[in-house]
Amino acid sequence: xLALKSKGTNLLKSERKTLTSFxxxxxxxxxxILLFSAxxxxxxxxxxxxxxxxxxxxxxSHELISKIKYLHNNFDKSQKYPRFVYFNSAIYDSxxxxxxxTLKEKQVKLNETIYKTRDNIHYVRLLDSYYLGAMYIVxxxxxxxxxxxxxxxxxxxxxxxxxxxxxxxxxFLLSLLLKxxxxxxxxxxxxxxxxxxxxxxxxxxxxxxxxMIEPFKLDEKIAKKIKRIDIxxxxxxxxxxxxxxxxxxxxxxxxxxxxxxxxxxxxxxxxFNVIAKVKRLEFIxxxxxxxILLIDKNKITRVIDNLMxxxxxxxxxxxxxxxxxxxxxxxxxxxxxxxxxEQIKQMFDRYSRFNxxxxxxxxxxxxxxxxxNEYNLKLKVESKINIGTKVxxxx
Amino acid sequence: MVRKIIIxxxxxxxxxxxxxxxxxxxxxxxxxxxxxxxxxxxxxxFFNYLIKYSSELTVKTALIDFxxxxxxxxxxxxxxxxxxxxxxxxxxLDDEELKEAINIYWELYNVSDRLW
Numbered sequence: 001x002l003a004l005k006s007k008g009t010n011l012l013k014s015e016r017k018t019l020t021s022f023x024x025x026x027x028x029x030x031x032x033i034l035l036f037s038a039x040x041x042x043x044x045x046x047x048x049x050x051x052x053x054x055x056x057x058x059x060x061s062h063e064l065i066s067k068i069k070y071l072h073n074n075f076d077k078s079q080k081y082p083r084f085v086y087f088n089s090a091i092y093d094s095x096x097x098x099x100x101x102t103l104k105e106k107q108v109k110l111n112e113t114i115y116k117t118r119d120n121i122h123y124v125r126l127l128d129s130y131y132l133g134a135m136y137i138v139x140x141x142x143x144x145x146x147x148x149x150x151x152x153x154x155x156x157x158x159x160x161x162x163x164x165x166x167x168x169x170x171x172f173l174l175s176l177l178l179k180x181x182x183x184x185x186x187x188x189x190x191x192x193x194x195x196x197x198x199x200x201x202x203x204x205x206x207x208x209x210x211x212m213i214e215p216f217k218l219d220e221k222i223a224k225k226i227k228r229i230d231i232x233x234x235x236x237x238x239x240x241x242x243x244x245x246x247x248x249x250x251x252x253x254x255x256x257x258x259x260x261x262x263x264x265x266x267x268x269x270x271x272f273n274v275i276a277k278v279k280r281l282e283f284i285x286x287x288x289x290x291x292i293l294l295i296d297k298n299k300i301t302r303v304i305d306n307l308m309x310x311x312x313x314x315x316x317x318x319x320x321x322x323x324x325x326x327x328x329x330x331x332x333x334x335x336x337x338x339x340x341x342e343q344i345k346q347m348f349d350r351y352s353r354f355n356x357x358x359x360x361x362x363x364x365x366x367x368x369x370x371x372x373n374e375y376n377l378k379l380k381v382e383s384k385i386n387i388g389t390k391v392x393x394x395x
Numbered sequence: 396m397v398r399k400i401i402i403x404x405x406x407x408x409x410x411x412x413x414x415x416x417x418x419x420x421x422x423x424x425x426x427x428x429x430x431x432x433x434x435x436x437x438x439x440x441f442f443n444y445l446i447k448y449s450s451e452l453t454v455k456t457a458l459i460d461f462x463x464x465x466x467x468x469x470x471x472x473x474x475x476x477x478x479x480x481x482x483x484x485x486x487x488l489d490d491e492e493l494k495e496a497i498n499i500y501w502e503l504y505n506v507s508d509r510l511w
Binding site: 072073075076079080081093094095097098099100129130131132133134135 | 438442445446447448449450451452453454506507509510511
C-alpha cells in the first residue's frame, strides 16, 4: 500500500480506502484484460493445432472413402463397415441421419469442417458421390491435448509476468497522481510545526501574566475584559497543545505513570469551566474514586481535553456536559447539536470538521484516535441530531 | 369357450398374414415379377439411386417421380443400359400402391440396417 509516512504524516482513512479501491479495481481490470488475452491466445493455438490435424485427417478421409466406395460396389459380398486403428468414423445421409457410426461421441456438427470436442477432434467432409447413401463422412481422432499443456504453461508464465508489470505500472501511475496530494499534506504539516514553534513563548507569557492578575483589585469592566482574554488564551493553549502533539507527539517517547483519573478530570474541568461558562454550560460529574490508569499523563490529558473541548464547542447554550468515570470506562456526554450517523466514522479522521461555524483544525478527535490506538482504548460514539453526542472511552 | 378363443386367434393370424401377403404382392407383382428375369437387377438400381440421392426421403421421392413419369433426364441407368433395354413404361399403379411398393423396396435393400 501507498502509505505516505513522513515525520508522523499518514494518509487519512478515507484516502487509504480510495487507494485500496483503486488498486483493487485496477488489479481486477488487469486480470480481466489478461484473461481475455489468454482466451484469444488459446483460440489461436487451437486453430493452429486444428490446421495441423486437418492434413492428417484429410488423408484418413481418403482412406475411408476408398473403403466405402468398394463396399458400395460390392455390397452383395460384404456388409462390414470399415474400421481403422487410428480413427473412428461415421457416415450420414443428406438428411443428416446416421447411416453407420463407430464414433465415441454421438453429437456431431455436420455444418463445420473441423472442430474440437472435450476429448476428440472431429473432421467432417462432404462427398460428391454418395456411396452407401453417405453425403457426409466424419473422422474422429483422440485429442491428446499435448498442445494444451504448452498453452497452459505459456499463459500462466506470461500472465504472471504481465500482471506484475501492470501492477508496477499502476503503482507508478498512482504515485504520480498522489504527488500533489502528498505535497499538500507535507506543506500543512510543515506549517503546523512552524506555527507551533512560534506560539510557545507568547501563549506561556499571556497565561502566566493573567494568572498573576488579581481580579478583585480591578474594576468590573476591566475584570470582564481580562476574563475574556483568559478564555481566549485557554482556547489557544488547548489548540497549541494539540498542534504540539501532532507536530512532535509521535517522536516523543511515552512516559507512562499511574494517573488518578478522577483528580485529572477535576483539574481539566476546572480549566475548561471558564470557557464553558460563556455558553452557561453546567458540568455534571459522576466520578468514581480510585480509578488509576498506567498511561502518559500528557496523552490522557489530550484525550480528556479534546473530548471536553468538543463537548463545549458543539453544545447549545444553557445545556450540560455530563462526565462519568467508572471502573472500565470514561463517558463524556453533551446536549449539543449532534452529528449524522454516517459522519461518525469520519469524525476521527484528521482535518475532518462537520460544523464550519465553530473554530478548530479538525485535529482533536484524530489525536484521541491515535492515543486510543496506542493504548488499546476502545472508542464508541453515539450521537443524535439536536439531542447530543456521547463519547465512551473503554479500557 | 376355449375352442372359440382358438378360432379367433387363428383367424387374427391369418388376417395379418393376408395383409402382409397383400403388401408383398404389390412389390412382388409389379416390380420383382419383371426384374427377377431381367439383367437389370433391383439391387443394382437401388445402389444407383442411393449414390445419386443419398437419403431415404430423396431416394423414395426420386423413385416415385421416375416411375410416374419415366424420362432420360431422371433415369439413373447408364447410357449403355438404356440403349440396350430402353426406357421403362409409365407405371399403372395408383399413388398408394406405388408408395407401398417403394417402401417394401427400401426396407429390403436399406444399407443402414444391413451394415455391421
